[in-house]
Amino acid sequence: MIVIATSSFIVRKGLADIIKELYPAKKIIGVGFAEELEKLRNQHTIALLLVSAEILSNVNLSSFRNIQTIKLIDFRPDYIEADSANSELLFLDDTETSILHILKRNLALMDKNSSGNKSDSILSDRELDIVREVASGNTNKEIADKLFISTHTVITHRKNITRKLGIKTVSGLTVYALLNKLIKMGDSL
């Protein structure tokens, strides 16, 4: 989801409308307080965060480090600290063209990032464990012993994996695991 965090109602509403027009598919949520933002952060995956400086100064920054962020700046100070590679500045008093430009670029980037992770999200964490083990050449029995589950459970997981990925063979799963960096070259074979 896309989160817009600022105490200004008019900015929240305005940005949400612009983004909706540019990118109708994604869920947009507006929050007005730092506590609300932290709660969202813990419960959901935030694909793109637009956040005002005052809210950002009231949250635990380290838990937001990995989120693609646009900082909303409502006045132009002489000096702005660039504190994170993941964040970008949006001046609220900027021209229409440059605001749209920044939003478009970030939405495209968000799309690219999330499509890179999509393969991970199709499988559950447990299923990912199983793929890793299968791709590393372990038998169902070995996997069951290693993960403390029954062979029957391993087989059920494998059936679900095949159905979700459309990959039936062990060598196919190995290719999948390597392409998605679930295992490293040399872990297999």
Next chain:
Amino acid sequence: MQIKKEMKMADAIHRNYLLLPVINRLGIQLGFQDKTIEKVCLKQNVDVEFFLTILNAYLDTNDKSSKQLQAHSVKDVVSYLLKTHSYYLERIIPEIENRINLLIQHSQLNKNEFLLVKNFFEEYKKELYGHISLEENFVYPYMIEIADAYHSKSLSKTLEDKINSYPITSYEKEHSDIEAKLFDLKNILIKYLPTPNDSYIRNRILMELFTLEQDLNDHSRIENRVLIPKITQMETALIALKK
């Protein structure tokens, strides 16, 4: 609608271009003007009834077409299947290989990603070759031996032993892993390799794979629905002869 001998050969191709390699295998080459299927077959010395049955079995996958094929001699059907083998080995597999090699030249795949696809295809190829050589060296000769014995109504002791220890059904159709690998390869190319700037070469590979798959399906359909039931019947008749 079935393909009939009065139909123009060119119209059969227009109906489904996938028949192109099929008619080649049956001994027909292009450039047949506006002649009917019957005339072309006559001129190029091809059994028109067999020709029609193979084409119709390719287009129409229900049991009725398979039944028609059962009327033809085991030898004819096997020799057609042998030609499909050489088409795979000499044409389609090397072509897919070439395209996979092109993939690295024309895309930003890194070397490791490319090698994954290449190795996977190598594995598939090895299994396909193994399967083909099993059929050519054991299964088909056995089928022809059975058919010969059946028609001459004479069963040698060695053949009797073979029937008892390795009947045709014991060559369990282990097509399954080969089919699964082909299926996986398609999904790896469609879904899991990194997005290229341009999908053209990957599309070409996929089209070849889809065509190969369809051809392989036709091939195993002929084996499973035509040859195996027919040979099983002959085996039973031959054993009964002895009693």
